[in-house]
Amino acid sequence: xxxxxxxxxxxxxxLYQVSIHIPDPEPHGVTFSLPAWIRGSYMIRDFSRHIIIxxxxxxxxxxxxxxxxxxxxxxxxxSGDLTIRYQVYAWDLxxxxxxxxxxxxxxxxxxxxxxxxxxxxxxxxxxxxRPAGERYESWxxxxxxxxxxxxxxxxxxxxxxxxxxxxxxPVEIGVHDAFDFAVAGKPHRFVVAGRHSxxxxxxxxxxxxxxSQQVALFGELPLNDxxxxxxxxxxxxxxxxHQNSTSLLASRKDLPxxxxxxxxxxxxxxxxxxxxxxxxxxxxxxxxxxxFLENDTSAEVHTxxxxxxxxxxxxYDDLMLLKSGCIKRKDYFELLAxxxxxxxxxxxxxxxxxxxxxxxxxxxxxxxxxxxxxxxxSYYAKGALFALLLDLRMRLESDGASSLDHVMQVMWHRYGxxxxxxxxxxxxxxxxxxxxxxxxxxxxLGLRTTQELPLQESLAAxxxxxxxxxxxxxxxxxxxVTDEQVADAKPRSVLGARIKGQDAGxxxxxxxxxxxxxxxxxxxxxxxxxxxxLRVRQGEIEKRIAVLPPGEAVPVHAFRRDELMQFELVPQVxxxxxxxxxxxxxIPPAQQARRDAWLRSL
Numbered sequence: 001x002x003x004x005x006x007x008x009x010x011x012x013x014x015l016y017q018v019s020i021h022i023p024d025p026e027p028h029g030v031t032f033s034l035p036a037w038i039r040g041s042y043m044i045r046d047f048s049r050h051i052i053i054x055x056x057x058x059x060x061x062x063x064x065x066x067x068x069x070x071x072x073x074x075x076x077x078x079s080g081d082l083t084i085r086y087q088v089y090a091w092d093l094x095x096x097x098x099x100x101x102x103x104x105x106x107x108x109x110x111x112x113x114x115x116x117x118x119x120x121x122x123x124x125x126x127x128x129x130r131p132a133g134e135r136y137e138s139w140x141x142x143x144x145x146x147x148x149x150x151x152x153x154x155x156x157x158x159x160x161x162x163x164x165x166x167x168x169x170p171v172e173i174g175v176h177d178a179f180d181f182a183v184a185g186k187p188h189r190f191v192v193a194g195r196h197s198x199x200x201x202x203x204x205x206x207x208x209x210x211x212s213q214q215v216a217l218f219g220e221l222p223l224n225d226x227x228x229x230x231x232x233x234x235x236x237x238x239x240x241x242h243q244n245s246t247s248l249l250a251s252r253k254d255l256p257x258x259x260x261x262x263x264x265x266x267x268x269x270x271x272x273x274x275x276x277x278x279x280x281x282x283x284x285x286x287x288x289x290x291x292f293l294e295n296d297t298s299a300e301v302h303t304x305x306x307x308x309x310x311x312x313x314x315x316y317d318d319l320m321l322l323k324s325g326c327i328k329r330k331d332y333f334e335l336l337a338x339x340x341x342x343x344x345x346x347x348x349x350x351x352x353x354x355x356x357x358x359x360x361x362x363x364x365x366x367x368x369x370x371x372x373x374x375x376x377x378s379y380y381a382k383g384a385l386f387a388l389l390l391d392l393r394m395r396l397e398s399d400g401a402s403s404l405d406h407v408m409q410v411m412w413h414r415y416g417x418x419x420x421x422x423x424x425x426x427x428x429x430x431x432x433x434x435x436x437x438x439x440x441x442x443x444x445l446g447l448r449t450t451q452e453l454p455l456q457e458s459l460a461a462x463x464x465x466x467x468x469x470x471x472x473x474x475x476x477x478x479x480x481v482t483d484e485q486v487a488d489a490k491p492r493s494v495l496g497a498r499i500k501g502q503d504a505g506x507x508x509x510x511x512x513x514x515x516x517x518x519x520x521x522x523x524x525x526x527x528x529x530x531x532x533x534l535r536v537r538q539g540e541i542e543k544r545i546a547v548l549p550p551g552e553a554v555p556v557h558a559f560r561r562d563e564l565m566q567f568e569l570v571p572q573v574x575x576x577x578x579x580x581x582x583x584x585x586x587i588p589p590a591q592q593a594r595r596d597a598w599l600r601s602l
Contacts, residue, residue: 002124008131016088025082031117033072035297043366054086095240095247104174109167120163130155142172142191144227144245170247183211184221194232198255209324216602241280276317290421306358311383333581337478340579346373370524374513386446392458402435462595463587470574478579492546493571501538505529520567530557
């Protein structure tokens, strides 16, 4: 059995020492490589660039290693057991890579462990050794692996069924806060790494309810235990799903305060992240595209179905917060309004379909640049809106007999539970089979055209009024209004660009197609220093532009690299791209019944 060993010899230098002991290696030599990407994060990661040194030896001494490509090596034939040793530089503070300093150590298995070719399907062990030194005596290991003699602090040996399981394991090592809870009789553990003053009892109660709602949807929990790993930082956000765990990164302000009576917007964001990654336990990790099962992680694997796995999950993540009782209906529609606004503010929605966005995840979505809003649409955000549209249409046209819930349940039993990959357009076939409805025109419109989704019409049948209006300011991302508040906003002028404040002025981050900035020739990277002959200070430009008369040119001075340039800016009226919902209380009984059935607890 192959044994992987991880040492932490030098946390201050951010280095892991990994060794692989291979008994009875192949007589003609051994080939080994790192994955090119992580399932759940569709971008070539080039983990091999972090390997500092690598060598090999057998009972006779050192052996020669030849590098075959950027992530693959080959060792000459060995006499007896073979040991490969290498150092990995770990300074990637994200959920995808590896990080280590004197406060903690974290790694995602894919970033650390070489695959021994021909041995990937065999059982193996992983030994994690305790770092030397007094300062590390209180460190503990948090992981979702099966112990094979690890001590009470988690250091020691673990058993894994194959290499795929090994690289699907996030591991956090250090001093943690943690709590346990049960869902469907199965133990769950939540580990918090990093300084915080959160109300963990509140988080525990809310997570128990959210996870229970998801189990109720699918009807079963296909694991023995589950682990949440959360790294708390000053600013950060992200998550990555695993087979029986998830790795999360969140800002300190996103955790629940000890004296909060209602969930803040920041805390709702954290709950949504937890909900999203937990839903992936079914939708992605088990209900997964056929092409993912047919191919490994050595090269890109393309599918036009990413909207199914990320978009539908993004629809349910916030919906489960409502169904679990963690947020109120007004909160849910505020979150939904933000999603609609995010999609409507990108001209890419008029150029890229959901299927194209899914297929191009490797080259566009995960490699966004300053032109991204003008060129692409998110299969997360627009996928969530299309999932909403599907759910509403199914409920309406079947008179409540069918819903997206029923489709996901059949997807689980047909594909996820037996471990069968979903073929391209497989979801569409199941949806029409389960509901008995002709949804082909809706799939064509939503997935293979860039036409706007008819959300207003569908939501109206559920007693929800939706409209688009100009934003009242740069922080306005939409929301929910009362009857008295439904009124047109005052027109305001806008620059047509996203700005990041700098001490010396305002940095242009993105320029929106069709906006005033692009028409004037202003480009991403320009540092605006003056408007209409007056200096612009950090945080001022949006207010300065807002009061200018639309259509009247004003001079704008900016530095492009080290060159001072002048532009004639003609401010434009803010476009109607901000979503607003109104939830009238007095609606027809049929609409009220539909709305309640859609939003109530499972």
